[in-house]
Amino acid sequence: MNLRLVVQTWRWQRIRLLVVGIAALIWGGLFPLFYVQFSDALRQLARSGAIPEQLLNFGSGSLFTLPGTITLGFQHPLALALIGIFAVGAASSVVAGERQRGTLEVLLARPISRRSLYASVAVAMLAMVLLMVSLVLMGMVGGAALQNVLDQLEVSQLPLVLLNGFLLWAAFAAFALAASVTFDRAGPAMGLSLAYLLINYFGEILGSLWSAAAWTQDYSLFHHFQPGEILTGSLDPIDLLILGIAVVLPIIYALIVFPRRDVPAPA
Amino acid sequence: MQATTAISTAHLSKRYGRVVALSDLTLDVQPGEIFGFLGPNGAGKSTTIRTLLGFLHASGGSASVLGHDVASQSVEIRKRIGYLPSGIDLYESLSGAGVLDYLADLQGREPVRRGELCERMQLPASVLKRKVRDYSRGMRQKIGVVQALQHDPELAILDEPSEGLDPLMQQAFYAILDGLRDEGRTIFFSSHVLSEVERVCDRVAIIRAGRLMALHDVGELLARRKRRVQLRWRGVAPDLADVPGLADVVVDGDRISATLQGAVAPFVRAIASPSLEDLTIEPARLEEAFLEYYADDRGPESADRPA
Numbered sequence: 001m002n003l004r005l006v007v008q009t010w011r012w013q014r015i016r017l018l019v020v021g022i023a024a025l026i027w028g029g030l031f032p033l034f035y036v037q038f039s040d041a042l043r044q045l046a047r048s049g050a051i052p053e054q055l056l057n058f059g060s061g062s063l064f065t066l067p068g069t070i071t072l073g074f075q076h077p078l079a080l081a082l083i084g085i086f087a088v089g090a091a092s093s094v095v096a097g098e099r100q101r102g103t104l105e106v107l108l109a110r111p112i113s114r115r116s117l118y119a120s121v122a123v124a125m126l127a128m129v130l131l132m133v134s135l136v137l138m139g140m141v142g143g144a145a146l147q148n149v150l151d152q153l154e155v156s157q158l159p160l161v162l163l164n165g166f167l168l169w170a171a172f173a174a175f176a177l178a179a180s181v182t183f184d185r186a187g188p189a190m191g192l193s194l195a196y197l198l199i200n201y202f203g204e205i206l207g208s209l210w211s212a213a214a215w216t217q218d219y220s221l222f223h224h225f226q227p228g229e230i231l232t233g234s235l236d237p238i239d240l241l242i243l244g245i246a247v248v249l250p251i252i253y254a255l256i257v258f259p260r261r262d263v264p265a266p267a
Numbered sequence: 268m269q270a271t272t273a274i275s276t277a278h279l280s281k282r283y284g285r286v287v288a289l290s291d292l293t294l295d296v297q298p299g300e301i302f303g304f305l306g307p308n309g310a311g312k313s314t315t316i317r318t319l320l321g322f323l324h325a326s327g328g329s330a331s332v333l334g335h336d337v338a339s340q341s342v343e344i345r346k347r348i349g350y351l352p353s354g355i356d357l358y359e360s361l362s363g364a365g366v367l368d369y370l371a372d373l374q375g376r377e378p379v380r381r382g383e384l385c386e387r388m389q390l391p392a393s394v395l396k397r398k399v400r401d402y403s404r405g406m407r408q409k410i411g412v413v414q415a416l417q418h419d420p421e422l423a424i425l426d427e428p429s430e431g432l433d434p435l436m437q438q439a440f441y442a443i444l445d446g447l448r449d450e451g452r453t454i455f456f457s458s459h460v461l462s463e464v465e466r467v468c469d470r471v472a473i474i475r476a477g478r479l480m481a482l483h484d485v486g487e488l489l490a491r492r493k494r495r496v497q498l499r500w501r502g503v504a505p506d507l508a509d510v511p512g513l514a515d516v517v518v519d520g521d522r523i524s525a526t527l528q529g530a531v532a533p534f535v536r537a538i539a540s541p542s543l544e545d546l547t548i549e550p551a552r553l554e555e556a557f558l559e560y561y562a563d564d565r566g567p568e569s570a571d572r573p574a
Contacts, residue, residue, distance in 0.1 A: 004369075109350040110373040110374050266354075
């Protein structure tokens with residue numbers, strides 16, 4: 001791994017990290033507020049039968065409990081956008097973008113092996129993903145403290161929530177990085193990575209809204225991210241194992257494929 | 268580590284499916300020489316360079332650079348070389364100085380020559396402070412030259428290095444190369460500009476459709492070329508039949524034109540006469556040698572030849 005490359009990869013993203021990081025913190029902070037403001041009203045609405053309770057759930061989350069609200073905050077499309085900017089957008093273009101711009105030439109002319117190059121950008125990208133997941137979670141904890149509902153969270157379980165969230169997004173980042181070292185242009189790499197994210201997301205949301213399609217959740221990586229369960233003390237280690245495998249497989253692929261592929265002259 | 272050859276290839280080949288980009292290339296580049304690698308666009312020059320640098324994996328044969336195998340010791344090779352890619356692209360959001368710092372850091376060697384190179388390539392600090400996105404093509408090429416040579420590499424691999432440089436900067440660049448040669452550095456110089464190869468290189472390889480067509484000392488190659496001679500004569504034309512190396516003699520009134528290969532002295536002796544009114548002997552040009560090897564490609568179908 002090349003530290004200079006790690007640092008420079010962060011530098012390329014510094015403005016985006018700052019802006020999106022602040023947004024992630026604020027986003028996380030809003031959910032305890034939503035919980036305090038709306039959970040009772042929604043519960044009454046569900047009991048009245050006016051709206052089926054299923055429709056008040058979103059993915060594995062809901063506004064009925066604080067842990068459920070935290071799950072909802074992580075599974076909301078805006079959270080996808082905030083974390084996906086790095087896990088999918090930046091990760092898929094980190095190598096393919098250099099190739100497309102023609103700067104991979106001068107980079108590969110340095111005494112850095114391709115595995116080292118990959119490892120460096122992967123560490124940089126995964127660290128960004130960890131930062132974003134941490135900021136969303138920090139916002140949620142801070143928001144819960146501000147709303148005086150922190151006692152509803154098992155604070156000692158928060159590191160496990162962070163690990164679970166990181167593994168989920170690291171799986172998408174690892175996939176995007178694998179796509180990035182495979183394609184010569186950022187567009188196809190980003191398209192494939194985004195499709196992977198959306199298929200997983202669609203499977204989770206569809207299964208939660210429509211009981212006949214509940215089976216689709218089993219095939220979604222999002223279904224293995226369960227902060228609500230962790231915060232109520234019922235973590236299934238299989239979830240971590242599945243996400244761990246989803247992280248490791250694309251990394252192994254990239255470490256094999258990238259050093260072996262040809263890098264012809266830029267078009 | 269002192270290598271006996273700076274670059275050595277043996278039956279090196281590269282195929283893309285059924286397209287042969289490089290075929291059976293065998294050549295040696297000696298330490299301390301400027302080696303020209305000549306061929307038109309698509310002849311296989313960049314493919315050769317990219318294979319030497321480990322960007323491409325050879326389909327057959329072998330190659331070594333500074334004694335290191337290109338397939339298994341690519342990182343070791345890149346520690347000791349400088350590379351200027353053809354039509355270099357740089358990081359648009361960095362300043363010129365930022366690019367040079369970044370690439371020097373990744374190289375892991377002090378940029379000991381940067382100051383001197385920037386001075387000779389007319390890159391003052393005020394220019395280096397500007398973002399690369401504001402640079403002209405020529406400015407980017409200058410930065411490319413500096414990044415390739417700033418760490419004082421033992422071997423510089425330069426692909427179309429004078430592309431985009433104005434004539435004054437080209438001269439400055441050639442002077443830099445002359446200086447490097449005097450210091451014993453090796454330069455592998457790929458180009459399709461015949462005049463600069465003739466000006467700069469000690470030896471030249473001519474490549475065509477991925478195959479090595481010729482490998483010569485530039486001086487020898489030029490000595491073997493036919494010069495065009497023209498003379499104007501008053502009165503009866505002299506008998507030039509016995510002049511060694513003279514051919515294609517055409518007499519048109521008082522003008523005689525011919526080609527001359529080899530020594531000039533016998534020809535000059537044969538025409539030494541008060542009847543000689545004018546004499547022109549054109550210098551031998553690499554262009555003629557080059558065109559001879561590409562004679563079959565001058566038809567309209569040549570542009571479709573695969574790289």
